[in-house]
Amino acid sequence: MRLGCGAYAAGCVVIEVLGVALFLRGFFPAPARPEPEPPAAPAAPEPLAGTARSGPSAPPPLFRKVVIMLIDALRDDFVFGSKGVKFMPYTTSLVEQGAAHSFVAEAKPPTVTMPRIKALMTGSLPGFVDVVRNLNSPALLEDNVVTQAKAAGKRIIFYGDETWVKLFPKHFVEYDGTTSFFVSDYTEVDNNVTRHLDKVLKRGDWDVLILHYLGLDHIGHISGPSSPLIGRKLSEMDSILMRIHTSLLSEEREALSPSLLVLCGDHGMSESGGHGASSLEEVNTALLLASSAFERKPGEARPPERVQQTDLAATLAVGLGLPIPQHSVGRFLFPVVQGRALREQLRLLHLNAVQLSRLLQVRVPGYKKEHGFEHFKISERLHGNWVRLYLEENNAEILLNMGAKARKQYLYTLKALSQALSSQEAQYDMYSMVVGTVVVLEVLALLLLSVPQALGATAKLEVPLSPVCSLLFYVMFLLLWAMHMVVCTSTESSLYLCSLAWPMAGGVLALVSALLCGVLSTLTRMCLRGKFLRRNRAPSHWKWSELDFLVLAGTAGHVLSLGASSFIEEEHQTWYFLVSTLCLALSHESYRSCFLGDDEEPEHCPRVAGEFAGAASALQGRSVSCDVLELDRARQSPSPLDGLRGREKCMALAGPWLVLGCCRLLRSLNQTGVQWAHRPDLGHWLTSSDHQAELSVLAALSLLAIFALVQSRCSSVAKGALALGLLGVYCYRAATGHVLSPWQQDNKDVSR
């Protein structure tokens, strides 16, 4: 069977896409959507050894009000480092006085705002897929603190980054979103949040207040973490924190129940001011919990404890008396409940442990062997014993000792469970990644091997269907199937390919083996032909010219340069540079053949002209292959007319310079990249409203030029359609107000 060139290439592309899709499916940890929801059980009762006496159904909230002040890109050293001491005196004094617990919360990459907000509110770890959804974040459907609070009848107010409003569209009783699109604005974006503060702090009709300040992140993006603007912004944030805290304290005196103020960052800031990766500066964020309920001896200076960012969701849920979000992998921050009674502490620890172990049961098939789960069973038993003793009102000292032991056991359990769950989230599906890579590499090999045959529009490629090949195919298929079985039965974690229905998995394996057979047969055929050729001593006419070398080296060099991020940022510069070089080399070639080759080969000059036209059309990305064909025909036809040759000569000599000039114009038409993007360019000049007339003239001229260039190859009907279409383009632009329309001008005059 023989296959056309186009069908072959299309097939290869389709299979390539399939391979890439398989790889991506393995690379991105599967989103947690399809997993069965753990039953939304009512709060687990206190474990009571033996008897079934029910304790209090759900623990009461620890705090009456919670204020979350989220500052974008609040790195840990902005609060706890030297900068914090200098610019955030109130916050530092809070920590020193013992009215606040300080933590360094570790954010998991990707350190981008939306996945971080999700992590803070759901306690789960959003994967890299969420970066793609960052700009267009749909509503958060997973179980989270905000939804729980809304369901519990809490009134939530939000001011700040509008990502929150998109994530929680119907949750806030009042909100005002600010956009993070204008990165150069770092003042207004925060004032728009702060302006509501006075009003809101005075009224007491809310339970949760969330503030998200974007200014610090914007400053980081503009001028980096060492800019003097950072200090000013931190002082501003400190004064805001002071306002909120004093207002909360004065309110507490009347209401008698404590409130909680959370200061946190969603991600850090790298040394260049960006974020998104996993460097230490980007990952470490500050987390500060302040409340009058905390009792810590003042002056007890200790470095902030390292915790996970996901722990905040559980902490907030505990603080507000809500059930912990189902997918949360965090454990609540124990210092928050340190001042409470032992029974309450154990109860809250138990709730968190139950939630984590339920999640573990859903996610990990062999959960019973898991280290954390065994410890969970032990601590639950200890807890039960303690409760029994407590209800029997036993000796206080024994109670205290046993309680401390149970608490220690619980804390250890929570740590183990949380670690097990987080490591489980970060696993790649190696099997599908390997299969995807193999498919892609096989297609690549097949394409590379068939290049010599495929050069030419009418080439046919042979599909190997010989008995040897089919035997090889069956053997390969059986081998792969056996391997598949071994892999699927031996691993415990869920693999995508194993979870597929068997015909699908079989199809993929058949594809892999078929491709392998194709590669092998092409390879053997090539080897045979090479031997044949060598025996026949066929002389090769292929000779490397400088231009061939230049094109090849330029392509390879451009590809290689994309390995460095500096080159990626300014990729267009490399492109322009290489194109200019190619044009200069072409012009040198044409000059040489036109001036020197005259006495030897008079045919040379038009040939270069044709070559050049082909190259130029390839550069412009247009398919002017017919032009080249016409040139070819002109070359073949015996036309020794000197005039024509003169014109072609001129074209060949002037062409490269024309293209070079156009490239230079292109370069200044639109400054892109990173370093020079802010510089003025022709595009801005044209689109500014002062130069509308110039833009209109230019647009009209270009449309006319398109018509003039295309019309010679069209029938009269097509010509008319083309003209109408181009006129329509202009009219559309005039209607949207980009260019002037002559009729509009008249109307204006008339109306005047």
Next chain:
Amino acid sequence: MKNADIKRLLYTHLLCIFSIILSIFIPSFFLENFSILETHLMWLCICSVFVTAVNLVLYLVVKRYPNPKNISTVHTWGISYVCKWFYFLCLFRLSCNFVLYGAPLIELVLETFLFAVILSTFTTVPCLCLLGPNLKAWLRVFSRNGVTSVWENSLQITTISSFLGTWLGAFPIPLDWERPWQVWPISCTLGATFGYVAGLVISPLWIYWNRKQLTYKNN
């Protein structure tokens, strides 16, 4: 014949290299605050003057290049006049090329011009001295299998290597390394200088290595 030529070639090239080294060290005795990076334009001028002088002295005064035609003094003056025009034309062409390659059109004109001066010092001046204002000869030398003597071969190598050095030197300009030498045209001039020196060193060695294979039409 050939070996003696190669030896002379080596000596002249060493003199050229020596002149470039001198242009780096001598001005610091007379001028304060002279450094290649900070007072770059000054160095450009001095370097091009030195190299031009050495080239002129070597090629025209010593006249060890076998002149094919017997030209009278009047003719020599006429030729030198044409040479000047050629030189300025080359300067203009090079400047145009730089702008086409992306150099700023209106700002930094002096820098662009001086860069053209030094690059043409490395390339055009030796060509003019050796080949005279003869476009066909130039094109012949810079095409494959066109050279007719050791001198032309070395000219080809040094010119190509200076252009190559310039070309490679342009790459770091847009990158974000934030080094002082990434400013237009410093990295390009440094690239050109390194390329020229490398060409001066390589060409005698290469010709000596391949002296068996090299056959020239006229020799």
